[in-house]
Structures are given as structure tokens and as C-alpha cells.
Amino acid sequence: MDLTTSEGARMLKSSATPQDASSTKAELSPQASLSLPEEPLFVIEPSNSWVAINLRDLWGYRELLYFLMWRDVKVRYKQTALGITWVVMQPLLTTLIFTVFLGMLVRVPSDGLPYPLMAYAGLLPWTFFSGSVSTSSNSLVSSANLITKVYFPRMIIPAAAVGARLVDLGIAFVILAGMMLYYRVSLTLNFFMLPVLVVLVTLLALGFGMLTSALNVKYRDVGMILPVLIQLWMYVSPILYPLSLIPEQWRGLYSINPMVGIVDGFRSILLGRPFNWTALGFSTIITIILLIYSAYMFRRVEKGFADVI
Amino acid sequence: MKPIITVENISKQYRIGTREAPHHTLRDALSSAVRNPFRRLREQGQKKTETIWALKDVNFEIQPGEVVGIIGHNGAGKSTLLKILSRITEPTTGRAKLYGRIGSLLEVGTGFHPELTGRENMFLNGAILGMNRAEIERKFDEILAFSEIEKFIDTPVKHYSSGMYLRLAFSVAVHLEPEILILDEVLAVGDSAFQLKCLEKMQDIRKDGRTILFVSHSMQAITRLCKRAIYLSEGRVMDDGPAHQITSTYLSSRLKTSAEKVWTDLSTAPGTETARLCAVRVRTADGDVADTMDIRQPVGIEIEYEVLQSGSRLVPNLHFYNEEGVCVFVVGDLDEQWYRRTRPAGRYRSTAWIPGNYLSEGTLLVGAALTSYDPSIVHFYEQEAVAFQVIDAQDGDSARGDYTGPIPGVVRPILRWNTEFDISSQETSTPAVEEAAL
Numbered sequence: 127m128d129l130t131t132s133e134g135a136r137m138l139k140s141s142a143t144p145q146d147a148s149s150t151k152a153e154l155s156p157q158a159s160l161s162l163p164e165e166p167l168f169v170i171e172p173s174n175s176w177v178a179i180n181l182r183d184l185w186g187y188r189e190l191l192y193f194l195m196w197r198d199v200k201v202r203y204k205q206t207a208l209g210i211t212w213v214v215m216q217p218l219l220t221t222l223i224f225t226v227f228l229g230m231l232v233r234v235p236s237d238g239l240p241y242p243l244m245a246y247a248g249l250l251p252w253t254f255f256s257g258s259v260s261t262s263s264n265s266l267v268s269s270a271n272l273i274t275k276v277y278f279p280r281m282i283i284p285a286a287a288v289g290a291r292l293v294d295l296g297i298a299f300v301i302l303a304g305m306m307l308y309y310r311v312s313l314t315l316n317f318f319m320l321p322v323l324v325v326l327v328t329l330l331a332l333g334f335g336m337l338t339s340a341l342n343v344k345y346r347d348v349g350m351i352l353p354v355l356i357q358l359w360m361y362v363s364p365i366l367y368p369l370s371l372i373p374e375q376w377r378g379l380y381s382i383n384p385m386v387g388i389v390d391g392f393r394s395i396l397l398g399r400p401f402n403w404t405a406l407g408f409s410t411i412i413t414i415i416l417l418i419y420s421a422y423m424f425r426r427v428e429k430g431f432a433d434v435i
Numbered sequence: 436m437k438p439i440i441t442v443e444n445i446s447k448q449y450r451i452g453t454r455e456a457p458h459h460t461l462r463d464a465l466s467s468a469v470r471n472p473f474r475r476l477r478e479q480g481q482k483k484t485e486t487i488w489a490l491k492d493v494n495f496e497i498q499p500g501e502v503v504g505i506i507g508h509n510g511a512g513k514s515t516l517l518k519i520l521s522r523i524t525e526p527t528t529g530r531a532k533l534y535g536r537i538g539s540l541l542e543v544g545t546g547f548h549p550e551l552t553g554r555e556n557m558f559l560n561g562a563i564l565g566m567n568r569a570e571i572e573r574k575f576d577e578i579l580a581f582s583e584i585e586k587f588i589d590t591p592v593k594h595y596s597s598g599m600y601l602r603l604a605f606s607v608a609v610h611l612e613p614e615i616l617i618l619d620e621v622l623a624v625g626d627s628a629f630q631l632k633c634l635e636k637m638q639d640i641r642k643d644g645r646t647i648l649f650v651s652h653s654m655q656a657i658t659r660l661c662k663r664a665i666y667l668s669e670g671r672v673m674d675d676g677p678a679h680q681i682t683s684t685y686l687s688s689r690l691k692t693s694a695e696k697v698w699t700d701l702s703t704a705p706g707t708e709t710a711r712l713c714a715v716r717v718r719t720a721d722g723d724v725a726d727t728m729d730i731r732q733p734v735g736i737e738i739e740y741e742v743l744q745s746g747s748r749l750v751p752n753l754h755f756y757n758e759e760g761v762c763v764f765v766v767g768d769l770d771e772q773w774y775r776r777t778r779p780a781g782r783y784r785s786t787a788w789i790p791g792n793y794l795s796e797g798t799l800l801v802g803a804a805l806t807s808y809d810p811s812i813v814h815f816y817e818q819e820a821v822a823f824q825v826i827d828a829q830d831g832d833s834a835r836g837d838y839t840g841p842i843p844g845v846v847r848p849i850l851r852w853n854t855e856f857d858i859s860s861q862e863t864s865t866p867a868v869e870e871a872a873l
Binding site: 274 | 536558567
């Protein structure tokens with residue numbers, strides 16, 4: 127029972143020939159036109175411990191940063207009844223509670239500002255900072271599926287977590303503007319320092335976020351201790367009280383906390399009073415040192431993420 | 436020609452077992468944050484960790500436009516190799532040079548978020564795979580049409596069925612246009628119709644002259660898509676060469692079954708006191724024992740057995756199973772010479788010939804049995820006694836003709852077709868048609 131009748135095979139063969147030839151040609155021509163670069167696009171080899179930050183690579187992936195930020199913002203308030211209103215509700219409710227207990231009952235001084243305004247102005251950068259740090263510290267661990275399956279500069283992940291919080295910060299500013307109108311606080315030239323402070327607090331959050339996220343990959347302890355640390359950090363920052371409450375002789379030591387200069391800076395913008403340049407200087411220096419250290423340390427450990435996560 | 440990928444002595448070591456134990460305390464965590472680099476150096480000398488080499492001294496070159504299949508058992512290092520080439524993890528030693536943009540697809544739907552809609556995920560997933568926004572926007576309609584889920588594109592993917600989810604994810608992935616495409620077993624998803632579509636798309640990619648590295652457990656997919664295959668075993672390159680040759684080497688090692696199985700000691704060979712099995716072999720028409728068969732050529736299965744007691748009516752029979760465990764057919768020896776008569780003691784060698792252009796592509800496992808009737812006794816039934824692979828060189832004269840995609844079915848015969856053609860119904864007939872009609 128030989129199914130290949132010679133006739134049938136010949137027929138199929140003859141009909142196949144012309145098309146076959148054309149398909150081989152189609153396969154060959156692009157190869158011929160494909161020109162390879164002289165130098166390899168990528169060389170994959172074990173890197174030594176300290177590697178430079180590849181800014182060009184980061185720039186090439188800026189769209190991914192944007193998409194991840196956008197995803198974080200979009201997803202965070204999906205399936206919540208109040209949606210984006212939560213961005214406003216959180217600091218507002220905290221402000222309300224602080225106003226009642228600390229402002230009205232304990233009568234914490236407020237540098238001549240209405241207490242709610244002072245508290246809100248402090249909570250504004252603080253909520254951004256603590257939110258950024260807590261989401262970015264978990265960002266790598268929760269993106270394990272991405273890290274083990276696709277290449278991109280890993281720094282994008284904690285950066286996107288911080289970036290997404292910037293959107294919240296922007297919305298919180300709208301409320302602040304409303305409060306300022308209500309309390310008839312007028313703007314001064316100090317207002318122009320606002321972008322500087324926003325950049326500073328963003329970089330601080332980024333530095334701290336990169337550090338904690340990278341550590342969290344290997345030591346999940348970080349995820350345990352961080353909420354406690356952030357809580358403590360809030361009390362040693364002038365959020366619920368003004369910087370002026372700290373005795374003069376301790377202020378220098380107190381200002382080593384980089385959030386001091388930033389939070390006080392935000393208040394100075396509202397009050398139109400001179401900035402505490404010492405505290406701001408401390409904040410800037412510490413932020414830069416932290417950012418550089420974190421970035422290098424991140425680069426050093428990121429190559430192992432896919433293996434340990 | 437200059438290779439597009441050069442892999443030089445790549446090795447990758449993983450630590451296993453007790454690697455993390457001394458690190459798990461908080462104190463260590465905090466202190467190592469500060470003095471990590473120095474600490475690591477010190478530890479290297481002291482700590483005894485168990486290590487394994489997932490890859491060891493892997494070398495190969497890939498030319499532009501080549502489609503290379505990577506095969507190997509689980510844990511052979513295939514995924515590690517793809518991860519290194521995708522820059523997800525670094526090699527411990529060695530280096531690889533890539534002369535083209537890489538797109539890797541180690542998983543379908545990487546980064547999909549259940550709360551986002553199909554459209555949103557399409558953009559997100561595209562960005563994760565390395566497409567830019569303009570590129571995704573340009574291809575949006577094409578991707579959408581390919582996915583066949585137009586109606587649900589604005590529904591959150593958490594409401595998708597798993598099939599829809601995979602369709603969308605795969606549609607984005609196949610529209611990646613890197614010079615080097617790395618695929619890990621991703622074709623093994625979705626329903627068969629969609630799989631077919633994806634394989635066809637792969638053929639298109641191949642025809643564009645792009646380089647593809649492709650891990651699969653389907654030897655059919657490998658032999659069909661790839662001209663060349665690399666066989667990894669325990670982190671080393673065992674074999675590298677023409678796909679059909681490498682896959683058959685691999686299969687015989689995987690199945691622990693080859694084209695020949697011989698029992699030298701008759702007392703332990705399968706069987707009863709009536710008859711025992713001596714050998715089973717796969718032979719070509721020329722009589723050579725071979726484990727790779729051209730789909731167009733006949734295949735002979737030879738079964739050798741010793742009849743120890745005369746007087747039984749014995750029927751040798753063969754059981755053919757394919758890779759999926761589907762029974763392709765069972766065949767008994769009906770040869771008049773022996774079928775209706777009892778056999779005297781002695782050594783027998785029976786061969787069944789499967790015609791060319793009858794079996795489908797893929798692996799066939801052959802079970803060999805000897806049965807007697809009245810009373811019905813199975814003297815031996817050796818399952819998976821031998822195995823062989825049927826390959827289609829795609830020369831255009833097999834049952835597939837010029838078609839290059841996958842063809843389902845357990846057999847693939849060439850049948851005689853008869854076409855009736857009525858010229859009078861054709862209003863405007865070209866001369867060519869008239870000629871054919873004559």
C-alpha cells in the first residue's frame with residue numbers, strides 16, 4: 127500500500143518548484159541587505175563591583191518610566207469608591223485630627239500660621255515622602271515577574287513608584303491653594319523656591335527608595351522595619367510642630383534629618399519668611415550624598431536581582 | 436558572514452542551599468547596607484556554599500537570519516542562557532556580543548495588570564517589551580486585529596478568559612520587531628487555531644531575515660522552524676548542527692529509547708516459556724538501523740524473537756504512539772505464511788514496513804508484542820521498545836507541498852485527488868485555463 131504514486135509526487139513537485147525558488151529568494155534578500163554594525167550593540171559580560179550609572183540607557187527607557195508611573199497612578203485608585211479623592215482625603219483627615227488634638231487641645235504653637243495650614247503644609251511633603259518611600263521600597267519585590275523576564279534599567283521601578291506619588295503631590299497642592307485662599311495667606315517671592323523644594327524632596331525620596339528597594343530584594347526585613355522607621359521619622363521632623371519649637375542649641379543636630387530643611391522650607395514659602403538656609407543646606411548635601419550612594423549601590427546589586435528575587 | 440551573536444565561554448554559577456542563612460538577621464541587613472562591598476569580599480573566602488554551574492563554557496555563533504532552536508532536558512540551562520542573552524542576568528564568566536537590537540519573550544503577558552483594560556495593557560506591555568509609544572500606536576490596529584478580541588479591548592483584563600488574555604498578550608509580542616528575537620517556550624500557549632496563527636507569524640518573522648533563538652520542547656516546532664539546533668545538557672553544549680539531526684540525538688537520550696533495543700540474555704528477556712523477545716530495530720529501506728526517517732521514505736520495524744516451545748499460533752504486533760501519547764495505530768502480522776499455522780521452535784525475525792508518505796512528522800514510540808490466540812496469551816509486550824523521528828525536509832514533494840506551517844493529525848498521507856472542471860460555466864476563461872482543461 128504505497129501511497130506515493132509516482133504520478134502524484136511528480137505533480138506536486140512540479141507545482142512546487144517555481145514558488146519554492148521565489149520563497150528562497152525572499153528569505154535571502156533581507157539577509158543580504160542586513161548590515162551589521164562594526165561594534166557590538168551590547169557586550170554581555172560579568173561586570174566589576176562598581177559600575178557607572180548608564181544615563182543613556184536610562185534615557186532610552188524613559189517611556190517605560192512614564193508607563194509604569196501611569197500604571198501605578200491608574201491602578202492605585204481603581205475599584206475604590208472615592209477614587210482619586212483619596213489623594214485629598216488622606217492628608218485632609220490627618221490635618222483635621224492633628225488640628226483637633228494638637229492645635230486645639232494641646233495648643234502646639236504654629237509660627238503665627240493657622241494650625242491647620244501649618245500642619246497641612248508639613249503633611250504635604252511628608253505624605254509624599256513617606257508614601258514614595260513605602261511604595262518604592264516594595265516596588266522591586268512586587269515587580270519580580272518583570273525583573274526575571276525582561277531587561278530594562280532596574281532603577282526605573284523605584285523611580286516610577288516615586289514619580290507616581292508626584293501626581294498625588296500635585297493634587298494636594300490644589301487643596302493647599304484652596305486653604306491659602308480661605309485663610310487669606312498671600313503669596314510672596316518665596317513661592318519661586320517651590321520647584322526647588324519639590325525637586326529636593328523627590329530626589330531624597332528617590333535616593334531612599336532606591337536604597338531600601340534594593341536591600342528589600344535580599345533582606346525582606348526592610349519591609350518590616352520601614353513602616354516603624356517612617357513613623358519615628360515623622361516625629362523627629364517638624365510636621366506636627368514648627369521648627370521653632372526645637373531649642374536653638376539643638377537645631378543644628380536636629381537639622382541633620384534632611385526632612386527638616388524641606389518641611390521648614392515649605393512653611394517658609396507660605397509664611398513669606400526667610401528660609402533656614404542652614405537646614406536647607408544640610409538637606410541638599412545629605413540628599414545628594416544619599417542619592418549618589420544609593421545609585422551606585424543599586425547599580426552594583428541590580429545585576430543579581432533576577433537571581434535572588 | 437559576520438555572526439550577529441557570539442557567545443564565548445559563557446558560564447553561570449548559582450549558589451544553592453544554605454546561601455542566605457548568615458544574612459537573615461536585621462543587624463546584618465543594616466550593617467551590610469553600609470559596608471556591603473568589603474563584607475562580600477571577606478565572606479568569599481570563608482563561607483562554604485554549595486554551587487551549581489547552570490552553564491559551563493558555552494560557545495557558539497549565530498549568523499544573521501538564522502533561526503536556531505535550543506533544546507535540552509529540564510535544568511539543562513536553556514532558560515539561563517536565554518536570560519543571559521536577554522541581559523536579565525549576568526554570566527559568571529565569559530562574554531557574549533550582540534550586533535543587533537534584542538527583543539526577548541520569556542513569558543507571554545509580562546507586566547500585564549489585571550485592573551487595566553486590554554488597550555492600556557497593550558501599551559504597557561509594549562513598552563515593557565521595548566516598543567516605544569509611537570511604534571505601538573502605529574501597530575495598534577494590526578495588533579488588535581491579530582488578537583481577535585476587538586469587542587473587549589476596553590474591558591479590564593481581569594474579566595478576560597485565559598484564552599483572550601493569551602491572545603492579547605501574544606498579539607503584542609509577535610509585533611515586536613527586533614533584529615534578534617528570543618523566545619522561550621511561548622508558542623505552547625493558546626488554542627490550536629491561535630497557535631497556528633502564531634507559528635505562521637513566526638514564519639513571516641523568519642522570512643524577514645531576522646534572527647530567532649527559540650527554546651521549545653516540541654521537536655516538531657524546532658524541526659519545522661529551525662535549520663539549526665543547539666542541544667544543551669547539564670549546562671554544556673552537547674551538540675550543535677542541523678535541527679533534525681540534533682533533535683533525534685536529543686530524543687533518543689530523552690526517551691532512553693533509540694532505534695535499536697537488544698536483549699542478549701534470553702532468560703531475562705521479556706516473554707514466557709513459549710517465546711521471548713530478542714531485539715527490536717528501526718530500519719530504513721536500505722536496511723540501516725536509524726532513528727531519523729524522512730517522511731517520504733518507508734520505515735521498517737523489525738522484531739526478533741525466539742520461540743522456545745513449538746505448537747502455538749503466534750502473531751507479532753506493533754503499537755505506535757506519538758509524542759502526545761496518542762495511539763497512532765496498532766498493526767499485527769497477517770502474513771498468510773505464518774498467520775494461520777503454528778510455529779516451530781527457533782529464531783524469527785519479522786519486519787513490518789510502513790510506507791513513505793504515511794506517518795506524520797514527529798516522534799513515534801513503538802511497542803512490540805507477541806500474542807497467541809486460542810487461548811489468548813500476550814507473551815510479551817514491550818512498551819516504548821524503540822523510537823524514531825519522522826522529519827519533513829520541506830522539499831515540496833511531501834504531503835505538505837509548499838505549505839510550511841504546522842499540520843495536525845497522526846498520519847499524513849498523500850492522496851490521489853480528482854478534480855472535475857466544467858469549462859462551459861466559465862464566462863471569461865483565460866488561455867491558460869483552457870490549456871489546462873485540454
